[in-house]
Amino acid sequence: MAGKERGSSTSITLKEVAAVLGVSTMTVSRAINNRPNVDVKTRQDILEMAQKMGYTPNHVAKSLVSSRTYTIGVVIPEISHSFFPDVVHGIEEATKDNTYQIFLTNTSESFETERQAIDALRSKRVDGILVSSSLKDQDTSYYQMIVKSGLPLVFFDRCVYDIGASCIGVNDREASRQITEHLITLHGHGRIGFLSGSKKVSIAKDRYDGFVDAMNAHGREIHPECVIEHGFNEKSGFEAMNMLLALPVDKRPRAVVAVNDPVAIGAMDAIKKAGLNVPHDIAIVGFTNDIRAELMYSPLTTVHQPAHEIGNQAATKLIRTIENKDEPIEQMFLETSLVIRKSCGC
C-alpha cells in the first residue's frame, strides 16, 4: 500500500559485497582498490558485483583509518567580489584531478566567522586550509596555534606574516606605490586622497603604505582628512567618498586612490550622484581589475592582480605542503600590472 519509498540512504558496504560472494572483506577491499594478490577471476566477480549492488566506497571510514580526508578548506572574505571566484577557479584547477575536494566558506569580512569556520574545518579534519584573512588586529595567536597544531596552512591575497605559514599574493605596497605615482605625475598639484578598508587588514595597510611611499617620494603632503578608513565593498566606497565630498571645496582631493575596485566603483557612484565628473573633477584609481572596471562610465585605471594564478599557486603550494612535510615555508609575490584606462585622467 505504501507509495514508493524514498530510498533509505543506507549504503552498501564492503562486508555486504563480501557476504554475497562468500569471500572476506579484505579480498573485496583489495579487488576494489586495485591491490595485487587477487585472482583475476575473483577480482572480476567482485568488481561486477560491487557495480551491480551500487557499492560506493565510504570515504569517512577510509579517512578515519588513514587520517587523510583529501579535502581542503578555502576561507574567503567575500565570494561576490569578482576577484574571489577567479581565485576559486584557480584553486579548483590545481585540484582538478579531483583528488582533493574544496570546502568553501565565506566570512563576510568577519574574523569571528573566519575563526569559527576554521575550527569547523579542523574538526572535519581537512588536510589543509587556504585562507584570505580578515584578521583585524595584531593578535596573531589564533593562527600561531593553527600552525603549531601542524595543520598545513597557506594564505593568499590577505596574509598573516611571520607565523610560519606560506603566503601567495602580490606586492601590494609596490603596486600601490606605482599606481599612486602614476596619479601624481598626472596631477602635479592638488590633493590626493586614499579610500581604505580597515588598516588592520594587511592589504589595506600595505596599499596605504605604498600610497605614502609614492607621496613622500614626490614631496606631496598627506592630508589626514583625505584618508578615510572604512570598508572593502561598494557601499563603503560610496559612503567614504561622500565624506570626502562633504569637505570644503579647497580641502577636497582632486584625485583618489581606492584600496580596491569595489570601493572605487562605489566612490564613482557617489561622485556621479554629486553631479561631478570622473576624471575631470576627481580622478580615481582602483586595485584588483574587477570584471566591471573597464565598463565604468569612465573606465577604471587599476592594478591587475592575477587572481586565477594566485589561487592556482596557493593550492599547489598547499597540496605540496600536505604531501611533503619538508616543503619549505615560502612567500610568493606574483606579478601585477598597471591597467591604464580613463578614470585617472589619462
Add this chain to the structure above:
Amino acid sequence: MAGKERGSSTSITLKEVAAVLGVSTMTVSRAINNRPNVDVKTRQDILEMAQKMGYTPNHVAKSLVSSRTYTIGVVIPEISHSFFPDVVHGIEEATKDNTYQIFLTNTSESFETERQAIDALRSKRVDGILVSSSLKDQDTSYYQMIVKSGLPLVFFDRCVYDIGASCIGVNDREASRQITEHLITLHGHGRIGFLSGSKKVSIAKDRYDGFVDAMNAHGREIHPECVIEHGFNEKSGFEAMNMLLALPVDKRPRAVVAVNDPVAIGAMDAIKKAGLNVPHDIAIVGFTNDIRAELMYSPLTTVHQPAHEIGNQAATKLIRTIENKDEPIEQMFLETSLVIRKSCGC
C-alpha cells in the same frame, strides 16, 4: 639539535584527555558534548584540560558513528558567472548557523565532470547535494540512480525534471516569453534572432520555447538561420553573434534575444567590433541581470533572477529534506522581473 619541528599533525583524542585525568572516555565525551550525568566538578576539569591540550572533536569519527557528515555538496557549472557567487552566498546564508559546511565544485559546463564530482561527494558521504546541472541529453538515468540511492538532492536554476527531485528556479519559459514580447512590441518588423546555449540544457530549451511562444503569439516568423546554438559564456556569445553578422544584410536579425547575460555581453562586443551600434543597428536583451548589465555601453535590458534567493531557498529545501524524510518533493519558481534599460531600444 633538530630545529623546531613542524607539528606532527596528530590530534588529541578523547582517550588521551581521559587518560590524563584518569577518567573514562565516555565521561569526557559526555562532558564535552554537554550531556547530563556528569559531576559539575568533573565536567569543569575535563573542559579545562581539553582546552589546555587543544582537543578538537574528530568529526570523521563522529560521522562514521552517526552516518551524518553535516556537509552538503554544491555543484555549479561556472563559478565565474556573477549569478553563481550570488547563489552560493544565498546557500551559505541558509547554513549560516554553521551546522552544515559546503563542498563547492565547478564543472565548467561538463556533465562528465559533474558526474565525477557527485560520485566523489557521495563517497565522502555528504548529507545532500545541490545541483545546477549541465546534463546535455535526455538520459536522466544517472540522476534517477542518485534519487533511488536515497541521497537528498535539490536542483536549482538548471533542473532535471520528473525524476523525483525538488527544484528551485524561475519560470524560464514565461520570463523569456515576456522579454521577447517586449522586444517584439518595440520592433514591429524585422527579424529577431536567438542566441542559445545547447538546447539539451533545460534553461536553454525553456528560454528558447518562451521565445517561440512570444513569436508565435505575435505572428512572427522564426528564421532558423537566426537561431544559433552555441554556448553559455561571453566567448560563445561573441562567436555566435559573428555568425549572425556574417549573414547577408537582408537576412540579418534586427534584434536578438540572448540565452543569458554573458552571451549578450559577448554579442554586444561582437556588434561593437563590427562597427555597428546597440540598440540602433541591432537591439539585444539578455537574461540573468549580471553585475555588468547596467554598465554596458548600451545598458542591457534583461530578466532579473533572484540569485541569492534561489540559493537560499534551495539550501533550505535541501536541509529540510535531509532532516525530515517526509519533506515533499516540490518545484518552486521564484519571481523574475524585467529590467528595462537601453539595449532593447527603449
Add this chain to the structure above:
DNA sequence: CTTTGAAATGTTAACCTTAACATTTCCGAG
C-alpha cells in the same frame, strides 16, 4: 607423491566516537 614457496585469501586489531547497557558512588529516608 612430497616439498617449496609464492600467490591468494583470511583474521584481527585499530582508527575515534557514541549508544546501550553495567557498575559504582553517594545521599537521604527509614
Add this chain to the structure above:
DNA sequence: CTCGGAAATGTTAAGGTTAACATTTCAAAG
C-alpha cells in the same frame, strides 16, 4: 546503619575500512 534509587562513571560493541600478520591453496620442481 541499611536500603533504595538516582546520579555518576565505566565497559563493550559498533560504525566501514585497511594494515599487519596468519593461513590456505596451488603449481612446479624434485
